[in-house]
Amino acid sequence: xxxxxxxxxxxxxxxxxxxxxxxxxxxxxxxxxxxxxxxxxxxxxxxxxxxxxxxxxxxxxxxxxxxxxxxxxxxxxxxxxxxxxxxxxxxxxxxxxxxxxxxxxxxxxxxxxxxxxxxxxxxxxxxxxxxxxxxxxxxxxxxxxxxxxxxxxxxxxxxxxxxxxxxxxxxxxxxxxxxxxxxxxxxxxxxxxxxxxxxxxxxxxxxxxxxxxxxxxxxxxxxxxxxxxxxxxxxxxxxxxxxxxxxxxxxxxxxxxxxxxxxxxxxxxxxxxxxxxxxxxxxxxxxxxxxxxxxxxxxxxxxxxxxxxxxxxxxxxxxxxxxx
Amino acid sequence: xxxxxxxxxxxxxxxxxxxxxxxxxxxxxxxxxxxxxxxxxxxxxxxxxxxxxxxxxxxxxxxxxxxxxxxxxxxxxxxxxxxxxxxxxxxxxxxxxxxxxxxxxxxxxxxxxxxxxxx
Numbered sequence: 001x002x003x004x005x006x007x008x009x010x011x012x013x014x015x016x017x018x019x020x021x022x023x024x025x026x027x028x029x030x031x032x033x034x035x036x037x038x039x040x041x042x043x044x045x046x047x048x049x050x051x052x053x054x055x056x057x058x059x060x061x062x063x064x065x066x067x068x069x070x071x072x073x074x075x076x077x078x079x080x081x082x083x084x085x086x087x088x089x090x091x092x093x094x095x096x097x098x099x100x101x102x103x104x105x106x107x108x109x110x111x112x113x114x115x116x117x118x119x120x121x122x123x124x125x126x127x128x129x130x131x132x133x134x135x136x137x138x139x140x141x142x143x144x145x146x147x148x149x150x151x152x153x154x155x156x157x158x159x160x161x162x163x164x165x166x167x168x169x170x171x172x173x174x175x176x177x178x179x180x181x182x183x184x185x186x187x188x189x190x191x192x193x194x195x196x197x198x199x200x201x202x203x204x205x206x207x208x209x210x211x212x213x214x215x216x217x218x219x220x221x222x223x224x225x226x227x228x229x230x231x232x233x234x235x236x237x238x239x240x241x242x243x244x245x246x247x248x249x250x251x252x253x254x255x256x257x258x259x260x261x262x263x264x265x266x267x268x269x270x271x272x273x274x275x276x277x278x279x280x281x282x283x284x285x286x287x288x289x290x291x292x293x294x295x296x297x298x299x300x301x302x303x304x305x306x307x308x309x310x311x312x313x314x315x316x317x318x319x320x321x322x323x324x
Numbered sequence: 325x326x327x328x329x330x331x332x333x334x335x336x337x338x339x340x341x342x343x344x345x346x347x348x349x350x351x352x353x354x355x356x357x358x359x360x361x362x363x364x365x366x367x368x369x370x371x372x373x374x375x376x377x378x379x380x381x382x383x384x385x386x387x388x389x390x391x392x393x394x395x396x397x398x399x400x401x402x403x404x405x406x407x408x409x410x411x412x413x414x415x416x417x418x419x420x421x422x423x424x425x426x427x428x429x430x431x432x433x434x435x436x437x438x439x440x441x442x443x
Contacts, residue, residue: 015345018338019338022338106393107400110334
């Protein structure tokens with residue numbers, strides 16, 4: 001794994017390099033500024049697999065650098081981890097909105113660093129899966145057995161959409177005080193399996209993308225985050241005063257109306273119109289903190305309305321694979 | 325006071341490397357104190373006090389991340405306090421209490437740094 005590390009303090013770079021070496025990652029490339037990091041990226045023939053960026057640096061700060069890296073060819077999904085002494089939420093949000101996947105706070109801890117790097121590896125695997133999917137979309141007719149019904153496709157439309165692996169991680173990184181002000185809401189496309197079976201892979205992905213946009217437009221909250229969990233399930237995290245949390249019935253009508261507007265063309269190609277149902281919001285208390293992964297699972301389960309048939313379909317994805 | 329607890333869980337080569345980095349950090353302490361004192365002098369003389377305050381905030385920020393990562397937990401804690409205080413002083417530029425709190429915090433940070441200097 002080829003790792004770029006950027007921090008204005010040489011001693012911290014050295015420490016990070018030693019920790020990573022101790023974890024078995026030796027292909028590390030330290031840079032002391034954002035400008036140097038961009039030069040390194042541009043001259044590198046083999047792209048970096050992962051970037052670790054300090055936020056506060058003289059000259060180009062880490063958030064600007066993160067955005068610049070995302071704009072480089074081939075770096076749209078590279079895991080970017082922000083490393084900083086600042087743990088306040090404003091910087092976390094800003095980093096995520098500028099393309100960061102994860103957040104690591106100083107002082108540096110070898111165990112936490114190892115966990116975050118493993119998360120980055122998971123994102124790389126997801127990226128490779130997404131790249132395979134993109135190739136298939138270019139060559140739909142030749143595609144074979146790649147897109148499964150349960151695949152957690154990254155629907156990269158807009159700044160509010162995260163890969164599903166990044167979504168759970170985003171919740172984990174909210175911090176306890178922010179976490180209790182947020183709720184996770186599941187949205188389930190009740191006829192997703194039918195659409196999957198009747199459409200081509202590219203059509204299915206396009207439909208999901210439109211559903212994702214319809215949901216994003218209906219949130220009424222630019223700070224909410226959205227991810228596709230596979231099998232017709234979407235997750236949204238927004239504040240407890242957000243529309244999906246406080247007015248789920250109205251939100252459901254709005255989402256389905258917007259889907260109907262965006263996907264009016266489906267009538268002409270005899271594909272079913274997606275129908276979205278919204279589940280009950282799941283949140284955590286101050287004193288009884290719920291595991292974020294459990295919150296997401298509950299939110300999805302609620303949106304599915306405990307439909308056991310559909311639930312089984314989610315986990316038996318092998319039976320729902322496109323044969324190309 | 326140094327926090328050596330984590331060192332015991334590390335492989336010997338890593339512990340040794342970090343021990344070397346700690347010594348190099350200690351070697352830079354005097355320079356860091358001088359940097360903070362110079363910025364304080366600029367602040368007190370009215371020579372671009374905003375820039376001087378930013379320098380102190382940035383220096384505190386740098387120490388807040390690096391020092392505890394190398395096991396200097398007390399310096400890290402003092403640096404965090406100083407960073408927050410200077411950030412507040414920069415936000416509330418007309419507030420004397422905020423400035424006084426920031427000055428106290430950076431003095432405490434310099435005391436912590438001096439405590440690590442070799443005798």
